[in-house]
Amino acid sequence: NAGVMQNPRHLVRRRGQEARLRCSPMKGHSHVYWYRQLPEEGLKFMVYLQKENIIDESGMPKERFSAEFPKEGPSILRIQQVVRGDSAAYFCASSPRTGVGVTEAFFGQGTRLTVV
């Protein structure tokens, strides 16, 4: 069972371009989470999605950032008109459908975005 796959691992964009980050959750997982980690800082929650639904986007910047998790295909984190402050590592995590119990989240290796 492959783990959470993120691509690309490294992404360089010029200011003003768009960045698209992809995340394929573990097989059978229907919950996806995106986190951002600025250099030398902790992980900050951005958004939580289930298939075709955004459940919690309380950590998403109000502008330029969007996320989706379509019925088919990977989850996409999209950043429009990138600025230097967007340079960070973006991590995706997935977990299975939860019932009463508490389950662990599995993280990908991250995408390191550099805006030049």
Add this chain to the structure above:
Amino acid sequence: DAKTTQPNSMESNEEEPVHLPCNHSTISGTDYIHWYRQLPSQGPEYVIHGLTSNVNNRMASLAIAEDRKSSTLILHRATLRDAAVYYCILRPQGAQKLVFGQGTRLTINP
């Protein structure tokens, strides 16, 4: 979200036990205590979690105080590969997202 307090950094020697403390004085009855760690240049990985009783797995042990206001992650025999940032997180039952603090940066000396 209930808050956790951890030391910024700790240092230990290879092949010795490591006790990583976490204070969570405002924990509620349905908060689970989770530990994750993040190795350099990698995504976080799950270590262990518990509610009231002490827990053991192949990676570590989790000792939870009787009043649940603190807990300790125990690495029984540290190796160089255990050098990482360790995060103690409170996760309410039914909650989905994990809220990370600053964690403890653990250095292991050869």
